[in-house]
Amino acid sequence: MAKKIKVAIVGVGNCAKSFYEGVSFYSDNPQEKIGLMHFKIGGYSVSDIEVVAAFDIDERKVGKPLHEAINAEPNHTIKITDPHPSKVIVKRGPTYDSVTEEAREYYIHESNLKPVDVAKELKESGAEVVIxxxxxxxxxxxxxxxxxxxxxxxxxxxxxxxxLARDPKWQKRFIKKGLVLIGDDIKSQLGATIVNRVCLELLKSRGFLITHSDQTNIGGNADFLNLHLRPHSKEESKKASLNSILSKDDAVPVARLVYAKKNFDHKRTSIYITGEMFGGISASVHALIDDEDSPNSAGIVVDAVRAARVLKETGKIEHTPEISAYLMKAPSVQLPEADAYEKFQKILK
Ligand SMILES: NC(=O)c1ccc[n+]([C@@H]2O[C@H](COP(=O)([O-])OP(=O)(O)OC[C@H]3O[C@@H](n4cnc5c(N)ncnc54)[C@H](O)[C@@H]3O)[C@@H](O)[C@H]2O)c1
Incomplete structure (x- = not known):
């Protein structure tokens, strides 16, 4: 039987809830393939993932077992299944720049416990991958x-x-230690980024000039409040992902993030693209995506964890950027979606 892939979670929020419930669900239903981008990666199933450590700074989560912490306020994303009981106790991590004043009102109640030594906790837990x-x-x-x-x-x-993954200095440091650094910023299973990219790729491959490209994301969880207050890095990674498909004559893509209402993990995204086709005649695409934000990201992370193990095990760490191109919005190398998918299959088969 394959050896368990031991992971540590940093930030026990909505995405962590979907991830842990998802691992519980696919472990209870080992033949279930629906919803997975890959049933097995290098021989590993989702049930081979084991969470061995977790860190947060919110007093409603710190000190609780993981299966309780994922359901503590303000986590409200849709439930996948009852999570497996876990012996992992959420530890108080260091805060630094992770809390805005607005988030303190509801989304983060900072614990007054002393932060733990994260490296020491990781070593003691036996974790091999940090999410x-x-x-x-x-x-x-x-x-x-x-x-x-x-x-x-x-x-x-x-x-x-x-x-991090886009920064050659960080990449080199991980590679030097024989470790994998996958990133940055998850490209959800059916998220705005992948749908927008596929639409633009299609129009560009069919001779269009893009005259307008607009993506509006409306959501209401902790992440959305935070994105609304600190939009810069998310908008940058979304735009980088779209710009890589366009040429200099195409309109610059716009990506907006709108905070709707408290405790609403449901997300609605509209994508509106106009272009000029044969003879300069205009045509447009209008797409609407309705989804639950956090499970949408967990479907990617269960692949990223297994990819990290397989890249290391098979000595293919130098291929990490291509793997990131498939899984992440802002990898160090952007590839067309079909190429990224093909490379993922080939490298990790
Ligand atoms: N589809 C998606 O949901 C999606 C897609 C792409 C990227 N992401 C990114 O994933 C991240 C997580 O999203 P989420 O919805 O789970 O957010 P969230 O706000 O629900 O969870 C974040 C968690 O981190 C904790 N935290 C804050 N500071 C910390 C610290 N210093 N140490 C440890 N824990 C700390 C918070 O208390 C909270 O529990 C966000 O950056 C988001 O932009 C999400």
Whole structure:
């Protein structure tokens, strides 16, 4: 039987809830293929993932077992299944730049416990992969956790837009230690980014000039309040992902993030693209996506965790950027979606 892939979670928010419930669900239903982008990766199933450590700073989560912490306020994303009981107790991580004043009102009640030594906790837990689910904008905190992962000998999956996997210095440091750094910023299973990219790729491959490209994301969870307050890095990673498809004559893509109402993990995205086709005649595409935001990201992270193990095990760490191109919005190398998918299959088969 395959050895378990031991992971640590940084940030026990809505995405962590979907991830942990998803691992519980596919472990209870080992033949279930629906909803998975890959049933097996290098021989590993979702049930081979085991969470062995977790960090948060919210007093409603710190000190609780993981299966309780994922359901503590203000996590409200849709339930996948009853999570497996967990012996992992959520530890108090270091705060740095991860809390805005607005978030303190409801979304984060900062614990007054002393932060633990993250590297030491990681080593003691036996974690080999760290999943970074910090709020967007916590760039300093993200570096601190990445540093701890390096010290503890863990690979790192950066699910938020802090510049880590895109930064050659961080990449080199992980590679030098034989570790994998996948990132940055998850490209959800059916998210605005992938649908927008596929629409633009289609129009560009069919001779269009893009005259307008607009994406509006409306949501209402902790992440959306934070994105509304600190939109810069998310908008940058969304735009980078779209710009890589366009040429200089095409209109610059616009991506907006709108905070709707408290405790609403449902997301609605509208994408509106206009272009000029044969003879300069105009045509447009209008797409609407309705989804639950957090499970949409967990479907990617269960692949990223298994990819990290397989890249390391098969000595293919130098192929991490292509794997990130498939899974992440802002990888160090952007590839057309079909190429990224093909490379993922080939590298990790
Ligand atoms: N589809 C998606 O949901 C999606 C897609 C792409 C990227 N992301 C990114 O993933 C990240 C997580 O999203 P989420 O919806 O789970 O957010 P969330 O706000 O629900 O969860 C963040 C968690 O981090 C905790 N936290 C804050 N500072 C911390 C610190 N210093 N140390 C440890 N924990 C800390 C918070 O208390 C909270 O529990 C965000 O950056 C988001 O932008 C999400």
């Amino acid at each position: 970074n689910y910090l709020p967007t904008g916590s760039d300093q905190a993200a570096s601190v956790y990445a540093e701890a992962a390096l010290e503890a000998g863990c690979s790192f999956i950066n699910c938020m837009p802090a510049h």
